[in-house]
Amino acid sequence: MRILHLPAGDIPNNIDHLLAQGGRMLMVYATQIEGRNEACYLAAPGIGKPFQLWLVDVPPGGLPSMAVHVPLLGWYEREMQDLSGVGVLNHPEPFPLVIEHGDMPAPFTQTHSTAHYPAPHIVPEVEGDDVQELDFGPIRADVFESAQFRFFYIGERILRYQPRLFLKHRGMEKRFQGLAPDAAVILAERVSGVGALAHALAFCQAIEDAAGVQVPPRARVWRSVLGELERVYNHLHYLGALADATSLKVGQAEGRLLEEQAKQLAARACGQRLLMNVLRPGGLRRNLALMADFLPRLDQLEAASLRYLDQLERTSTFLDRLHTTGSLPHTVAFDQGATGPVERASGLDRDLRRDHPYAAYADYSPLVALHQDGDAYARYHVHGAELRAGFDLLRGLLGHLPDGAVHVPCTASAGGIGLGWAESPRGSVYYVVHLDRNARLERVKIKSPSYSNWRVFPYTVHGSNMMDYAINEASFGSTIAGCDR
Amino acid sequence: MSLWTFFGLARGRATSDWDGGDLREAGQAGVQGMPRVSAQPCAESCAVCVAACPTDALRLVEGPGGVGTAPGQSVALDYGRCIACQRCVEVCPTDTLKASYDWALAVRARSDLQFDPAPAALDALALDLQSAIARRFRHSLHIRHVDAGSCNGCESELQALMNPFYNLHRLGIFFTASPRAADLLLVTGTVTEPMREPLRAAWEAMPEPKWVMAMGACAISGGVAREGYAGGSGLQGLIPVDVYLPGCAPNPAAIMHALLLLLGRSEQHLHGGRPDG
CATH class of the missing domain: 3.40.50.12280 (Rossmann fold)
Known part of the structure; x- marks a missing residue:
């Protein structure tokens, strides 16, 4: 990662230059240095090129908003306002995002933001004699995460859809403050439970980046193995949930059963069904050994999963519900910051495993599945192809597990900054870590894929119809915990 | 749809056996459990487990001591705070804290989650x-x-x-x-x-x-x-x-x-x- 110091006035030009070169902004957040706010812009110049972190002193009056230019920064700027009290000027949506109760000081600075707006849940107002309003949640039927959704609709047609997220905001980034890096992995694993491995991996790699440490080969391969196991169980869950949304009950049961078998394999590999408690900066926490029946069980799971995918692909009642549902155009996916299978289903050819290899992916490059249609079918299709590719990767990786150590000492130096990333089942996860003078964590910023994709999702709902909503939501497969943090 | 009917039938029964209410092994091979506090006395003025615990589940208490030894330092463990992260068992130098496969630990009273070296009363x-x-x-x-x-x-x-x-x-x-x-x-x-x-x-x-x-x-x-x-x-x-x-x-x-x-x-x-x- 390259670190650049920029004056605030240069940001628009730098962004123009980055976009013209085929790059993309990733996020912005604030840190505090001796009482001053510093904004940190994370930029991705392109495939194979190092990431850039632009450090900008926040001017006394506030920071100019870039949200009109780069819409995906809109949420990050609002979050920066909420968490660090940084004023953002001329924001198109100048409202609180993650913290709604207005009297609380910004948690990172204990300052009160100068601007005060109530959090509106409807932008813009929707009125009309025939317009019906439906508030759904935060407690939903069955076992679901908490979030509230507001629909304005006439008959079947949705005019406007407004999710109310961040009810589950737990202030996870703040909880890293003051921790030693080794202890903080436990926290990273619990930001998003079903993305535990990817979060822990991105965090560990950020510490290793700050420390300038290379992880031993055996640990690198194991990290990829565990990452693909996470993808397999999540994608099977995704298919089961999508079958459920389309009322395909046997298909739902089969997906859930295969997900269960994948989780049991995860426990057999590392002792924990959600792949927690296994990584640490510098490698793994302990050496792992495969149980004797691991490989035969993996083969059975693969065979059953391929049969399942073939069967779904032959079911017209299932496919008919997906085609043209929840269409996400390429440009919206790019502008609003879609990630993972969602962006790849809208034709954006990006995958961190291939573009910025980590763990063992330089030697085991994944097949990156793409689709151009951007609808629920495209998202389903990409998930299915990634599931097949995940099994291929696992076979390759497990056939060549190197011997040797699984950990090297990893001590990040005081005042260091590091960046780590991982391609989770739901898309790209980034961790930036800033260490204090005692080499403890001063600021940890998390870019999680569900945050990115929830920002995008409403654009596929406005103007669609109520009957398709559940299918569309399932076809995104985002979590609330990862978004709310 | 009939495809799926046959698919489901051909798949047979997938449900695990449930033998008389003991589910402790069902499908959970290899799953790590919560730590146990053994009778092994702690090392003198050692508090590495307390420092390693991310949720303050462990604290130092006056313990009864080992067989034939005077009361010494020991640890109390609150299973209601424990997240089974295994850090304490990794750092414990004396095997006082031991890894286990205990995870079916639901209780009816909060006090039953609290291990203290001094014996506790039933609720x-x-x-x-x-x-x-x-x-x-x-x-x-x-x-x-x-x-x-x-x-x-x-x-x-x-x-x-x-x-x-x-x-x-x-x-x-x-x-x-x-x-x-x-x-x-x-x-x-x-x-x-x-x-x-x-x-x-x-x-x-x-x-x-x-x-x-x-x-x-x-x-x-x-x-x-x-x-x-x-x-x-x-x-x-x-x-x-x-x-x-x-x-x-x-x-x-x-x-x-x-x-x-x-x-x-x-x-x-x-x-x-x-x-x-």
Whole structure:
């Protein structure tokens, strides 16, 4: 990662230059240095090129908003306002995002933001004699995460859809403050439970980046193995949930059963069904050994999963519900910051495993599945192809597990900054870590894929119809915990 | 659609055996459990486990000491805070803290989650409650789940209960949409500020008699997100809890054990912080 110091006035030009070169902004957040706010812009110049972190002193009056230019920064700027009290000027949506109760000081600075707006849940107002309003949640039927959704609709047609997220905001980034890096992995694993491995991996790699440490080969391969196991169980869950949304009950049961078998394999590999408690900066926490029946069980799971995918692909009642549902155009996916299978289903050819290899992916490059249609079918299709590719990767990786150590000492130096990333089942996860003078964590910023994709999702709902909503939501497969943090 | 009928039939029975209520092994090969405090005395003025614990589940106390030795320093362990991260067993220099496969550790009284080297008394009230529940709901239970600020790990394992392997319905236990039709409020997560009111509203909407289960370290004590500017302290001081299920995240077999414990159809394996066997 390259670190650049920029004056605030240069940001628009730098962004123009980055976009013209085929790059993309990733996020912005604030840190505090001796009482001053510093904004940190994370930029991705392109495939194979190092990431850039632009450090900008926040001017006394506030920071100019870039949200009109780069819409995906809109949420990050609002979050920066909420968490660090940084004023953002001329924001198109100048409202609180993650913290709604207005009297609380910004948690990172204990300052009160100068601007005060109530959090509106409807932008813009929707009125009309025939317009019906439906508030759904935060407690939903069955076992679901908490979030509230507001629909304005006439008959079947949705005019406007407004999710109310961040009810589950737990202030996870703040909880890293003051921790030693080794202890903080436990926290990273619990930001998003079903993305535990990817979060822990991105965090560990950020510490290793700050420390300038290379992880031993055996640990690198194991990290990829565990990452693909996470993808397999999540994608099977995704298919089961999508079958459920389309009322395909046997298909739902089969997906859930295969997900269960994948989780049991995860426990057999590392002792924990959600792949927690296994990584640490510098490698793994302990050496792992495969149980004797691991490989035969993996083969059975693969065979059953391929049969399942073939069967779904032959079911017209299932496919008919997906085609043209929840269409996400390429440009919206790019502008609003879609990630993972969602962006790849809208034709954006990006995958961190291939573009910025980590763990063992330089030697085991994944097949990156793409689709151009951007609808629920495209998202389903990409998930299915990634599931097949995940099994291929696992076979390759497990056939060549190197011997040797699984950990090297990893001590990040005081005042260091590091960046780590991982391609989770739901898309790209980034961790930036800033260490204090005692080499403890001063600021940890998390870019999680569900945050990115929830920002995008409403654009596929406005103007669609109520009957398709559940299918569309399932076809995104985002979590609330990862978004709310 | 007929394709799927044959597909399902050809798949055969996928549900695990459930032998007389002991689910402790069902499908959980290799799953790490909570630490145990052994009789091995601590090293002198050692507190590495307390420092390593991310959720303050461990604290130093005056212990009874080993056989024939004077009372010395020992550790107390609160299973209601433990997230089974295994850090304490990794750093313990004396094997006082030992890794285990104990995870079916649901209890009826909060005090049963607290291990203290000094022996603890049994909670009679919890036993009375259990028989009252057993009389009313032994054969069927309807659950309203509320996520009050979890990492989604608990939801992932709760959803797994409905898969064919665990097939919770065969035990007469169902999830229900309306709290008005629910007997049990099953709460996950640390209870963030915005979720406090919806949680309370769900609890108040439930008809009497009603029960509450706190699932996972977050709902019991706040877990990793406890007492931050946004995180809460779980259900402590909010609504009364009838069953505590420790873990992070408790696996589906542990959840089934906890539900059956509430119904008086399985045995509690942890008393006064001491696991059976």
